[in-house]
Amino acid sequence: MNGHVTSYIALAKEDLAVARKLMPDHPRHAAFNIEQAAEKLLKAVLTVEGIRFPTSHHQLGALAALLPEDHLWRADLMAFDDFTSYATAVRYPKPGGGMPNEPEDAELQAGWAEVSALVGEIEDWCHEK
DSSP states (O other): OOHHHHHHHHHHHHHHHHHHHHTTTOHHHHHHHHHHHHHHHHHHHHHHTTOOOOTTOOOHHHHHTTSOTTOTTHHHHHGGGGGGGGGTTTTSOOTTSOOOOOOOHHHHHHHHHHHHHHHHHHHHHHHHO
16 A cells, blocks of 8 residues: 555544544544544545545545545545535634634534544555555
8 A cells, every 4th residue: 555545544543533532622623633534534545546636625525526426435535525614614713703613522423433434444445456
């Protein structure tokens, strides 16, 4: 497996571990780490497929849309677009200067579970490719 792919997957696992630890006391930071894990899994799949992507691009749905319509992981990875807002919306002040809303615990738990459920499968698929 390509070194970049191995690193993307290892870092995604770390992001998920950090998110799990941060959920109870720092939900905004947990949300960001969930988004980061999803992004790294997406970039691992794109790298395996030889699909170039802008490294500065963090819109998860747009990244997933780079995959062919019939790709095995496209639908699952398109669903990660729900986490795109976690990259910024929960980490910066609102336009009026107020604190951003904290994500709901149930939302974080569901997001963490969704991304976590795919790590092993994507890792195995990457090894097979």
